[in-house]
Amino acid sequence: xxxxxxxxxxxxxxxxxxxxxxxxxxxxxxxxxxxxxxxxxxxxxxxxxxxxxxxxxxxxxxxxxxxxxxxxxxxxxxxxxxxxxxxxxxxxxxxxxxxxxxxxxxxxxxxxxxxxxxxxxxxxxxxxxxxxxxxxxxxxxxxxxxxxxxxxxxxxxxxxxxxxxxxxxxxxxxxxxxxxxxxxxxxxxxxxxxxxxxxxxxxxxxxxxxxxxxxxxxxxxxxxxxxxxxxxxxxxxxxxxxxxxxxxxxxxxxxxxxxxxxxxxxxxxxxxxxxxxxxxxxxxxxxxx
Amino acid sequence: xxxxxxxxxxxxxxxxxxxxxxxxxxxxxxxxxxxxxxxxxxxxxxxxxxxxxxxxxxxxxxxxxxxxxxxxxxxxxxxxxxxxxxxxxxxxxxxxxxxxxxxxxxxxxxxxxxxxxxxxxxxxxxxxxxxxxxxxxxxxxxxxxxxxxxxxxxxxxxxxxxxxxxxxxxxxxxxxxxxxxxxxxxxxxxxxxxxxxxxxxxxxxxxxxxxxxxxxxxxxxxxxxxxxxxxxxxxxxxxxxxxxxxxxxxxxxxxxxxxxxxxxxxxxxxxxxxxxxxxxxxxxxxxxxxxxxxxxxxxxxxxxxxxxxxxxxxxxxxxxxxxxxxxxxxxxxxxxxxxxxxxxxxxxxxxxxxxxxxxxxxxxxxxxxxxxxxxxxxxxxxxxxxxxxxxxxxxxxxxxxxxxxxxxxxxxxxxxxxxxxxxxxxxxxxxxxx
Amino acid sequence: xxxxxxxxxxxxxxxxxxxxxxxxxxxxxxxxxxxxxxxxxxxxxxxxxxxxxxxxxxxxxxxxxxxxxxxxxxxxxxxxxxxxxxxxxxxxxxxxxxxxxxxxxxxxxxxxxxxxxxxxxxxxxxxxxxxxxxxxxxxxxxxxxxxxxxxxxxxxxxxxxx
Numbered sequence: 084x085x086x087x088x089x090x091x092x093x094x095x096x097x098x099x100x101x102x103x104x105x106x107x108x109x110x111x112x113x114x115x116x117x118x119x120x121x122x123x124x125x126x127x128x129x130x131x132x133x134x135x136x137x138x139x140x141x142x143x144x145x146x147x148x149x150x151x152x153x154x155x156x157x158x159x160x161x162x163x164x165x166x167x168x169x170x171x172x173x174x175x176x177x178x179x180x181x182x183x184x185x186x187x188x189x190x191x192x193x194x195x196x197x198x199x200x201x202x203x204x205x206x207x208x209x210x211x212x213x214x215x216x217x218x219x220x221x222x223x224x225x226x227x228x229x230x231x232x233x234x235x236x237x238x239x240x241x242x243x244x245x246x247x248x249x250x251x252x253x254x255x256x257x258x259x260x261x262x263x264x265x266x267x268x269x270x271x272x273x274x275x276x277x278x279x280x281x282x283x284x285x286x287x288x289x290x291x292x293x294x295x296x297x298x299x300x301x302x303x304x305x306x307x308x309x310x311x312x313x314x315x316x317x318x319x320x321x322x323x324x325x326x327x328x329x330x331x332x333x334x335x336x337x338x339x340x341x342x343x344x345x346x347x348x349x350x351x352x353x354x355x356x357x358x359x360x361x362x363x364x365x366x367x368x369x370x371x372x
Numbered sequence: 373x374x375x376x377x378x379x380x381x382x383x384x385x386x387x388x389x390x391x392x393x394x395x396x397x398x399x400x401x402x403x404x405x406x407x408x409x410x411x412x413x414x415x416x417x418x419x420x421x422x423x424x425x426x427x428x429x430x431x432x433x434x435x436x437x438x439x440x441x442x443x444x445x446x447x448x449x450x451x452x453x454x455x456x457x458x459x460x461x462x463x464x465x466x467x468x469x470x471x472x473x474x475x476x477x478x479x480x481x482x483x484x485x486x487x488x489x490x491x492x493x494x495x496x497x498x499x500x501x502x503x504x505x506x507x508x509x510x511x512x513x514x515x516x517x518x519x520x521x522x523x524x525x526x527x528x529x530x531x532x533x534x535x536x537x538x539x540x541x542x543x544x545x546x547x548x549x550x551x552x553x554x555x556x557x558x559x560x561x562x563x564x565x566x567x568x569x570x571x572x573x574x575x576x577x578x579x580x581x582x583x584x585x586x587x588x589x590x591x592x593x594x595x596x597x598x599x600x601x602x603x604x605x606x607x608x609x610x611x612x613x614x615x616x617x618x619x620x621x622x623x624x625x626x627x628x629x630x631x632x633x634x635x636x637x638x639x640x641x642x643x644x645x646x647x648x649x650x651x652x653x654x655x656x657x658x659x660x661x662x663x664x665x666x667x668x669x670x671x672x673x674x675x676x677x678x679x680x681x682x683x684x685x686x687x688x689x690x691x692x693x694x695x696x697x698x699x700x701x702x703x704x705x706x707x708x709x710x711x712x713x714x715x716x717x718x719x720x721x722x723x724x725x726x727x728x729x730x731x732x733x734x735x736x737x738x739x740x741x742x743x744x745x746x747x748x749x750x751x752x753x754x755x756x757x758x759x760x761x762x763x764x765x766x767x768x769x770x771x772x773x774x775x776x777x778x779x780x781x782x783x784x785x786x787x788x789x790x791x792x793x794x795x796x797x798x799x800x801x802x803x804x805x806x
Numbered sequence: 807x808x809x810x811x812x813x814x815x816x817x818x819x820x821x822x823x824x825x826x827x828x829x830x831x832x833x834x835x836x837x838x839x840x841x842x843x844x845x846x847x848x849x850x851x852x853x854x855x856x857x858x859x860x861x862x863x864x865x866x867x868x869x870x871x872x873x874x875x876x877x878x879x880x881x882x883x884x885x886x887x888x889x890x891x892x893x894x895x896x897x898x899x900x901x902x903x904x905x906x907x908x909x910x911x912x913x914x915x916x917x918x919x920x921x922x923x924x925x926x927x928x929x930x931x932x933x934x935x936x937x938x939x940x941x942x943x944x945x946x947x948x949x950x951x952x953x954x955x956x957x958x959x960x961x962x963x964x965x966x967x968x
Contacts, residue, residue, distance in 0.1 A: 088945075092924040095944045096932060103941065121948035123923045128877040129912045130919060132899035135822050137959040144951065180822070187958050191951040240879035241892070243627060270696045273573075274841055275878035282911030283873055290845045291876070301699050355939075573839070573884075625888040663833040663886075693838030693884065707844065709837040709852060716843055716850070 084211050086157035087149040088116035092124050093312045100356040104341035112212045127162040140187040142170035147193040155200040161311035165237035168201040209254040217261045222349040224263025231304040232266045235311040236275045262347035269302035278313030292321040296333045305367045307337045319361045336362045379798050380554040385413020387774030388560035389435050390791030396444035403552050406449045410514035419592040422644040423671045436515040456743050460769025465552045471545040473521035478540035481517035485532035493525045499587040502597025507532045556769045556798040561736050563775040566621035566729035575695040580606040582724045602652040611722035614649050616642045618662040621729035631729040636779040638727040639666040646685045659686040752778035763794045771797050810861035818858050824897030826890030830855040836881035836891045842874050849874035851881045851891045872898045873909050903964050916965040923947035
């Protein structure tokens with residue numbers, strides 16, 4: 084299992100912890116990550132909003148790099164996943180769009196051929212590695228830990244594109260269960276974390292993440308697990324902001340799924356990684372750190 | 373007259389019953405095959421029906437009794453059609469009589485066996501809101517009035533056999549295959565209800581107080597699991613606020629739901645149920661949430677107007693987005709945008725009633741294959757010609773009536789009309805016509 | 807009363823992401839599901855579709871309505887018509903961007919994209935940390951290629967970079 088490893092912008096800039104855990108966990112499960120060089124921003128929703136052709140061309144350029152490597156793309160971020168997957172789908176189904184994009188890409192000596200697939204880490208873990216293999220790699224399960232999984236919007240929506248890719252939330256929940264933890268159902272699980280409004284209207288962004296935190300707390304979870312760096316920031320740093328502006332405390336530490344998996348596989352997080360979590364992990368995972 | 377004058381009617385709901393009676397009363401022999409232990413179908417589950425607001429069972433029961441008494445009608449209940457060979461004028465049908473482990477000729481339906489039976493399971497007739505025993509009669513007015521043993525849930529203790537004075541229980545009964553020669557077939561298998569948990573945001577299956585309209589009918593019905601008391605399934609309290617959500621699964625073009633059609637009767641029964649709910653709980657706050665209000669036909673728009681003015685029902689043109697249970701108060705919060713006021717609101721309700729899409733009966737597709745008739749993309753039986761031959765199926769000699777033909781067939785009077793129409797067509801065919 | 811643009815609906819429908827507006831029946835399920843619509847009256851997907859259908863072009867393009875969208879696609883997934891409400895949001899934003907209405911936060915990201923090929927870049931401290939932790943320099947960025955693409959699509963004009 085070899086993949087072109089697409090990191091995107093946010094993770095190398097802000098979330099080295101996520102990257103570090105992924106680099107330890109995936110190879111241990113048989114997934115080889117091949118570095119993609121010379122990539123560009125995937126063109127997330129903010130850039131897509133400015134111009135359609137730009138979006139198609141920027142995302143397609145990354146897909147071309149993967150095509151040249153002869154590999155499928157593995158992403159760690161829901162926004163990168165959404166952008167690259169949607170463009171890949173559009174260009175495969177719409178010859179006119181493909182022509183339009185290749186005209187633009189010819190200026191940078193690239194041609195989109197449609198020979199690659201785009202996968203999220205959750206796709207790869209569920210479909211390619213498989214829950215059984217993961218279970219076998221677990222040496223220190225999180226038995227009894229009640230977890231709220233935050234699949235994020237673009238892992239499961241738009242449903243008509245993701246219909247084949249991931250079956251609702253089940254895949255992520257199964258993966259969490261494989262680590263021994265218990266994914267607890269909570270209302271509004273499908274709801275956005277509010278991340279996209281950061282920088283545009285922080286007040287609204289906070290209110291949206293608060294709507295989620297309320298339901299998570301109501302369901303009695305002990306911690307939150309994310310698979311997208313935006314969701315992570317919104318629910319982790321966001322909890323501090325909610326505390327400041329709404330005077331409400333939720334005390335729900337947030338973990339990247341890769342970190343949860345890493346610890347369940349018997350590896351310990353390093354100090355700098357632990358400190359990068361704004362809501363202290365020690366509240367819930369004291370004996371695991 | 374052709375040499376095989378008998379007729380097979382598959383489906384013992386109101387449509388099949390009407391067809392059977394029409395044929396029987398003109399001297400034609402009818403075999404009425406019904407999958408469940410009793411005839412009656414969906415109409416038996418309803419409380420009161422629009423427009424007369426008569427008790428549904430009161431209209432249905434005399435027809436059911438007629439079927440059981442009529443010398444020209446032979447009922448095969450708890451039976452299924454397994455094979456159909458031949459063609460119009462001469463069909464050979466194999467029917468499997470499932471063993472009910474009770475001798476129909478001896479059982480009087482007194483129910484003493486059920487009183488002693490130790491096994492209790494949810495009652496499908498009550499939409500699983502109430503319980504029945506493993507030896508049971510699905511509802512008090514069942515026809516035939518005999519008990520049936522649900523072998524899957526039977527504990528095989530033999531108590532029923534012991535306590536029956538008439539020795540009607542026969543736990544060694546075997547399935548029986550019956551071969552029928554008939555000149556024509558009428559299929560009237562009716563509808564099932566869409567599984568509303570496929571639209572998870574409404575909370576069906578998660579919250580006990582989110583129910584379907586059919587479940588509501590059972591709660592309103594005096595012979596239902598609560599004796600006709602409209603109460604919340606979760607705590608038995610009387611709901612002081614009730615919401616109806618229309619189009620749950622209907623008019624839904626999304627691929628994973630796929631029922632793009634309008635189920636036609638839901639707006640009618642929703643308004644009717646709202647009025648009935650008002651009669652049960654005079655001071656309740658009752659709201660209907662719809663996309664379009666389809667109030668066609670005789671007297672219906674007037675009924676809607678009265679519902680607004682005389683019965684104080686609030687009509688909100690809005691398709692709600694979310695139903696969430698408030699963990700402290702245990703009431704249900706509904707989020708919606710009132711498209712008339714253009715304001716997004718959330719309101720609390722004690723009870724939420726969903727109007728689910730009506731889909732073909734389970735087993736209809738297989739039955740269509742057995743009969744060789746065509747179905748449309750939703751699984752409803754296709755008429756030979758939607759305009760000119762609406763009750764003929766695509767196979768000569770096989771006719772269909774009622775909701776199994778699809779939602780364009782409206783409500784109970786329509787199903788009765790179509791039952792009579794198929795009977796007339798069959799009589800034509802048997803008399804040598806086409 | 808400002809002037810209505812009766813062909814606004816078709817202008818939107820003819821963009822690559824806007825055709826969903828043609829089948830909207832104004833049922834309100836999208837707005838009833840939208841997390842942001844609950845929190846502010848400035849954003850409402852049903853109202854957006856309504857304004858497009860009615861031709862209220864100049865009432866929609868200069869506002870914050872399209873920019874408060876989370877692009878979470880909840881509206882799109884819930885629409886019983888299979889209408890692409892969320893996609894139409896993107897179409898409106900494309901049109902709004904052409905007319906100069908882009909929030910500052912987005913302009914900042916877009917300019918960073920033009921200058922560095924990424925919407926957000928690691929700080930120098932982050933780069934030092936990477937080296938220290940043995941995570942290497944990180945993946946390289948094809949900045950030159952990106953600028954060529956952005957110039958080709960006239961993106962630079964939208965965000966005020968030449």
